[in-house]
Amino acid sequence: MTALSTGRRPARRRGGSAPFVLVAPAVVLLVTFLLVPIGYTVYLSLRAARVTGGGFGRRVEQFVGLENYRGVLTDSAYLDGVVRMLGYGAVVVPVMLGLALLFALLLDTPRVRLARTTRIGIFLPYAVPGVIASLLWGFLYLPGLSPIRSVLTSVNLPAPDFLGPSTVFFSVANIGVWGGVGFNMIVLFTALRGIPGEMYDAARVDGASEIQIALRVKIPLITPALVMTAIFSIIATLQVFSEPATLQPMSDSIPSTWVPLMTIYRDAFVNSDIHTAAAASVVLALGTLALSIGVLTLLQRRAFRSDQ
Amino acid sequence: MLRDKTNSVDAQAFGRRTFLRGVAGIGAAVTLPALLTACGGDEEASAPPKGDPDAPANLTFWTWTTNIEKVVDIWNAKNPTQKVSVSRQAQGEELITKVLTAHRAGNAPDLIHAEYQALPVLITNGVTADLTELAGTIKGEFTEGTWGLTSFGGTTHAIPQDVGPMMLYYRADLFDKHGLTVPKTWAEFEAVARQVRAKDSKAYLATFSSGDPGWFAGLAEQAGANWWANESGTWNVTINDEPTKKMAAFWGGLVNEGVLSGKPMYTPEWNKEMSDGTLLAWPSAIWGAGVLEGVAPGTKGKWAMTALPQWDAGSASTGYWGGSATAISAKSSQRAQAEKFVKWLNTDPEATSAMIKEGGIYPAAISGQSSPALSAPPAMMPNQPTFYADAAAIAKTARGFSWAPNVNVTYSSYSDLFAKAIADKADFGAAVDQLQAASVADLKKQGFQVKGA
Structure with missing residues (x-):
């Protein structure tokens, strides 16, 4: 949250090499492990393997300008994946944060029983790696194995096909929500714990009910934490990969281009076309950056009005 | 939510299909x-x-x-x-x-x-x-x-x-139980598939897998297809040739009608269906007996192996x-x-x-x-002591086939196109045409000379 605050720093004293020495490790790490790889990705994205000679020919790497970018931006499968990813985010982020907030507020009410056990229970899915979670849910989804379906059929209810073309989107989103609620709940719950008790005393003296306290006191006070979890969740959404990629071989409803990262993975590691994958990565990274800055600016303006 | 970052690394290390295959044993x-x-x-x-x-x-x-x-x-x-x-x-x-x-x-x-x-x-x-x-x-x-x-x-x-070399594995015990005859031609295969549906509403004779392009290519090869040829430096791509279309239309018609299953192979569900008798046959290859051991160990001694059904009665051919x-x-x-x-x-x-x-x-x-x-014989097939002698005879009937330098791209297109065709109950022949188009477009993009394109 401090990262988001707009506090002023005192004017710095100039002189000496100390500032440079102190900042050097961070700069070196940044350049070595972030800027150089990004630069190399951009370089790769401007090149391609092209064949020379007849017969089997020989692939030779050469500069092709923006051809890869043209290819990516006109690839309907990639663009469909982008739209699907945005839709996925539009479903997952509000549902996940809504549930996380609800659970955090419930756990924060006075006289709640078994708070610790419940908290751990809700947090636990976050500790399950995404691939494992997807396999686990895959077993619950697969029509021939699903215990959910067998229970529904045994009581003569229609059993949904969780991996059908129209349902698979929500089945994947469900895994994301299941895995993400716990983490966000803990962040919000911690923020709630940081609110001084006098606030609640004052509200109660004024005759506020628990619900009114939650809506009028707690939520406004933890807005910075909400903004932070929202940003994290949005970025995680743009990186969604392991859930659909793990379910992909189990279902005919998830193509290998379901979300942009899957397309990038396929291009790089199945089709051996690292150059198209690099271009698609750059496009996705720029999109993520733009979206994050946009959301941050928007939320900051609303959330921190009082600061300015 | 940083965990998604780490997880994607896990997933890469495993790979998608290979990972599932590992799970399938x-x-x-x-x-x-x-x-x-x-x-x-x-x-x-x-x-x-x-x-x-x-x-x-x-x-x-x-x-x-x-x-x-x-x-x-x-x-x-x-x-x-x-x-x-x-x-x-x-x-x-x-x-x-x-x-x-x-x-x-x-x-x-x-x-x-x-x-x-x-x-x-x-x-x-x-x-x-x-x-x-x-x-x-x-x-x-x-x-x-x-x-x-x-x-x-x-x-x-x-x-x-x-x-x-490809061959047909079938559940000899269930064939006996239902009084089915082992199909010698694909026409008989269709008839048996319909009988299976009539005898047991939960069972299918076989499944068509969108996840296994090599399996599809092998079946096309058996039908007489040859997808690629290099004619003095120019590639001739004929994925949508007549034998492939005939074979695809055959499977597509039966899958869309519900006579055959359309679920992918090498999934936990497939393992279960291979174990519990939901699937009665598996057109596979000689290493299939080993796979059965991993996915359906409880069915030991219940499978038998024979040649793939033929397109023309009396002929003998298979693919790889x-x-x-x-x-x-x-x-x-x-x-x-x-x-x-x-x-x-x-x-x-x-x-x-x-x-x-x-x-x-x-x-x-x-x-x-x-x-x-x-x-x-392989551990799973003690009931067929002549397994490898039979297999050697079948192996001799394998047709020829040529590969192109972009098989990887063609194969990943196959998986997406046929998954979609199965999900939409669409014409498999059209999917074959799309596969041809995707493969040709990629060859051209890479700079190869492609005939007629």
Whole structure:
């Protein structure tokens, strides 16, 4: 949250090499492990393997300008994946944060029983790696194995096909929500714990009910934490990969281009076309950056009005 | 939510299909096969000077064959100064990607395990060494058909390790129970499929898998298709030829009608269906018996193997699904020693017998195919003592097939196009046309000359 605050720093004293020495490790790490790889990705994205000679020919790497970018931006499968990813985010982020907030507020009410056990229970899915979670849910989804379906059929209810073309989107989103609620709940719950008790005393003296306290006191006070979890969740959404990629071989409803990262993975590691994958990565990274800055600016303006 | 970042790394390490296959219990899911016949005009990088085959060496071998370490141990015990180290980098197409990357970085392994259909990708990237000289000394160890899998245009690019002729596995017990006759033709296959649906509303004769392009290519090969040909430097792509369309329309019609299942193979659900009798038959390859052991151990002794149904009664033909070869890196500084090992691994009876026993593969070498290790049937099929004799007869009927340098792209398109066709109950013939278009577009994009495009 401090990262988001707009506090002023005192004017710095100039002189000496100390500032440079102190900042050097961070700069070196940044350049070595972030800027150089990004630069190399951009370089790769401007090149391609092209064949020379007849017969089997020989692939030779050469500069092709923006051809890869043209290819990516006109690839309907990639663009469909982008739209699907945005839709996925539009479903997952509000549902996940809504549930996380609800659970955090419930756990924060006075006289709640078994708070610790419940908290751990809700947090636990976050500790399950995404691939494992997807396999686990895959077993619950697969029509021939699903215990959910067998229970529904045994009581003569229609059993949904969780991996059908129209349902698979929500089945994947469900895994994301299941895995993400716990983490966000803990962040919000911690923020709630940081609110001084006098606030609640004052509200109660004024005759506020628990619900009114939650809506009028707690939520406004933890807005910075909400903004932070929202940003994290949005970025995680743009990186969604392991859930659909793990379910992909189990279902005919998830193509290998379901979300942009899957397309990038396929291009790089199945089709051996690292150059198209690099271009698609750059496009996705720029999109993520733009979206994050946009959301941050928007939320900051609303959330921190009082600061300015 | 930083965990998604870490997870994507996990998923990459596992790979998607390979990971699921691991779950399905198939360590060495050998995919995809076939014969490369045409094509020439390949310019190999100038070969490094021949070294001494008996000089000390330290060879790296990237492979995914099951238990290959035990076979390599035999070599290492016999050749203490020429150590071979196995490195399990990845499987199938993912290994190819790794090899290409390593080749560019200048640290490719000396020895490379590659499926036949992946060889053109390696060749066009200049990864494989020209083994024509070695080939002269061991050509007689292989049949002409097998030899054609790795030698084109008079150049040998790799030495065949194993082959995967296709055959039909069926549940003999359930066929008896329902009074079904084993189909000899695809028309009979359809009739039996309908009978199965009538006898048991939960059961299907077989499934059509969108996840296994090599399986589809093998079935097309059996029908008489030949997807790629290289005519003096120009590629002729005929994925949507008449035999493929006939075969696709046959399966598509039955899947869309609900007579056959359309669920992918190698999923936990498929394992269950293969175990509990939901699926009664599996058109697969010779290594299928080993796969059954992993996915349906409870059905031991209940399966039988026979030739694939035929398109014309009286004819006998099959395709290849799976099979692979050993290539040597063009950049290897230990060429002579590597050649010595490759020759031993793929032709020495001790090595091929060990690979049969430890890895469950069907060797490409003629001597290997009559190995005493093949005298007993696979563990899953004690009821068919003549398994390998039957298989050898079927293997002789395999047709030829040519691969292109963009099989990887074609295969990943296959999975998406047919998954969609199954989900939408759409015409499989149209999907074949789209596959053709996607494959041609990619070849052209890469700069190959493509006929009629």
